[in-house]
Amino acid sequence: MISRRVIRILLCAAVALIGTVTVFGGPAQETAKKKTVVELWTTDNEEYRVVAYEKVADNFMAKNPDVEVRIVPIDEASTSQRIATARGANRLPEIARIGVERVAPFLADGILDVEASTKVIKGLGEATFHKGVLDLVRTPEGGYSAVPYDGWIQALWYRADAFKKLGLAAPVKWSDIQKAGQALQGKEGFLYALTLGTDPSQNYGCQVFEQVAMSNGAYPFDKNKKVAMNSVAMVEALEFYIGLQKYAAPGPNYWKQAREFYITGQSATLWYSTYVMDDLVGLQKGIEPTIKELGNLTGFAPSMVGSKGDSATYGQLVVMGIFKKTDVDAAARLLSYMLEGQDYIDILFLSPNGKIPVRTNAVDAWAKHDIFKKYPKDVIDTVVNGYNTMQRWAFAPQMGSAERAVIGDMEGRLLVPQAVSNVIEGKMTVQQAADWLQTRVEELYATRSAEKK
């Protein structure tokens, strides 16, 4: 005696539900059958940047009508998570723009297509890439794990006018940095001398600290591939870095606040990539410097010299990773296109100071951008040669693929920012933090080593 009406109601509901699901169904799975779809995830997610990428994509599609390119902007902070869920859904994009430190763990996880990337690089000619750049993505077998695209170097930018007035040396050596911190904290109109990366959920603290550590000869693994997070050199580096907090802005800070404080004249120095160069001269929309002629007043210190006199520079190489089991051939074609000619320059010009070309044949056109006219030649030269001088933990000679994967994991788990944050809050001493890091990294190393079958 089940009423027909009840059945009808339920049926309507079911239809409504199914209808909703299909109507709002995800990206067109139908067109995929006609054209090959190449999805590119980019962290250049400001609107004007996405537009530029789309223009390049349009140019490519005009020449390759069988391929459809989709540019998907994503937030940098959620990249990890989005890649995980996409992987779980078997919907990894063809290409994603990632930092080079992620390459090793992804390679170890087996999700990168080395063959496709090697094809792209060899197709364009290995000799046309900066030497340093290819070294950073080469696999032990001689292939390339990802396609380098652009990059930047990090520097300590400082108010040269204030430094000159107080007779301070350029903040290159540790001792000079400390002296500057002391002299400038709360003086000359500055609220703070520095800003450290104290936010434990952001990677910025690790990026700056890595340079500090390298300048003291401290690496996560020593020459015998033993974990060395609590080595004397590393502890010294931690002490130096965290000791600077008394001259720095309080609060969970990362690059966002650091930059803002510097640009609004509240702090005297800034650790930042070359991305900041256009901000300093007021060429970046959004935040304008409240200090006039900030570009002219700013000094540039890309190297850091530690307690033993070693010098270190830090930089980032941004690569395009091609994921396995996607439309890798079409992806390879797109990337080859995006690294050539005017299209490459167009993307680089989105932020030329933050996107140093990886291809030697693009340098001349790139260096003609207006922004470079505002800076002295030696600064420009340092930037251009960034790839030759940049150092990273992961690329020290003693690092093999397991060690590199662990370093990538360290960064993913934000271990250093957390340790730094713990010490600043007084929960740990520096030595305890170093020991804590030592244990964590050993755990990661054990997992990664066990994976090597």
Added chain:
Amino acid sequence: MAQSEERLAYLLVAPTFLIVVGLVVFPAFFNVWISTHRIGLDNLNEVFRAPFVGLDNYGRAVRDYAFLDALKTTLLYSFSATAVTTLAGLAVGLLLNNSFRGRGAARALFLIPYVAPLISVAYVWKWLLDPTVRGVLNWILLRLGLIAQPVSWLGTGGLALSIVILFEGWRYCPFAMLMILAQLQAIDTTLYEAAAVDGASAPRRFWSITLPELRVVLGTVFLIRLMWTFNKFDDIFLLTGGGFGTRVLPILTYEFSFRLFDFGEGSATAMILVLILSGFMVVYIRKVLRW
């Protein structure tokens, strides 16, 4: 007749049952399965072929450096926040139990923190608590001379947790208030009149009459809010991202799964969370509520 009644019932209940079982119960069991296998980024799309590792994930989760701290924080946070919520709800309920002009409007206003979207209020709080002088709280305290430098409210260990607890109280006390108020208004007023005649003072009346009458509803409110707060992810994630002493077990679960890509460990942590909560609830229901 009874049989067709049953058939009808099954039909009516079917959509709800299917959706809930399919999308809640089944994943819950699936989660147990995931927690006993090693699942990382490399085999996430072929979970059924993942290697079985028994209770290994649980062991690793519990031994993880962040676990003990997260457990302590979760317990501290859940109980404190729920206590604050219940007490605040009691206070507001008592206030609103009196009739005064504008009572209806006041009541409506009090509920707004509860119905407004979480993300919006979380961001407003972050803005109010901005660690520079732009943050209103810092500015007011600076002006009043109570602090010398702007404080990073959400970025200082200990302080951040207190703020989060306060936030929970602010946001969820309307819920407690509603339930308590309903009960308050049901209390037999003759009890008060009799006590007044006997010469009992106001505080005395409160302790001896009001509170006992409220015992059940207070206990229920506490339990319900505790259950919710224990499992909360969104609130803390949006306010502090889990840093500065506010890392609770749900946040740790997220970190294991999406930062370390160790889904087995993440699931194990989540299961531990459920077990602790269930254990507590059983004890609580037996002892405190005497059901």
Added chain:
Amino acid sequence: MVNGVRLRPGRVLFWLVLIALLFSAAFPFYWMISSSMKNLMELSGRDPVFFPSRIHLDAYRLLFRELGFGRNLANTAVVAATTALLAVLFASLGAYAVARLRFRGRNLLLNLVLMVYLFPGVLLVIPLFAMLVRIGGALSIEVQDNLGVLILTYLAQTLPVALYMLAGYFRTVPEEIEQAALIDGCSRRQVITRITFPLSVPAMVSVTVYTFMIGWNEFLYAFIFLNRRENFTLPIKLLSISEQLNTRWDVVMAASTVMTVPIVVLYLVFQRFLEKGLVAGGVKA
């Protein structure tokens, strides 16, 4: 009117406390709306401005013209509305069965409903995601960036409480009316649609509104399931806006305002229904 607790000696204290509490409840919202209408100098200067000099709508312009917020608003509205309607439909039917009909497993269902809330979102999201992906793969349905799938997950979250609330309410409808109708020859479905539902409009409205709110505000699942900006619901879009290179707090506040106002309005309109429902149901996140 008889007071529960007499506060006459402390009448002043009463008003002070009341005003203070009201202020603490309302001030953040005032700040949210006023901040969204300040210009950049007022927003970021060394002294916060309590009353903006003029109403600047730049933030809203930016939001809708350049950031595509309208699309996200539409997404959220559709998701929330669909969830609400389907939830009340399914839950009503199920609640009627639970309230009026005898069947095996009735108690199990009721207990199941409450047990479901034992499991945190973070626990369910991964297995749910993995499961849906496999099912979606078999049916050739995209699971990510699919608002329909998201609606399904929201239904799973809201049906238990909706059913519980409605069942409780249905029980308060006197059974005699229904019995009389049945004896008079009405079929069960007529009883449901002509008697029970019309008498339960407050509860059904309450459940609809409450479910709408959940669909509007939900964060975790939307965060995990949606990748493309044009598919984002409001919470995720707000997160994305706040993580921009230069955090424009006026834009963040404007987005928060746009997200909050409809819900608060909805609440104020249906206030009475909602309160009864919240108390009866007893559980909301």
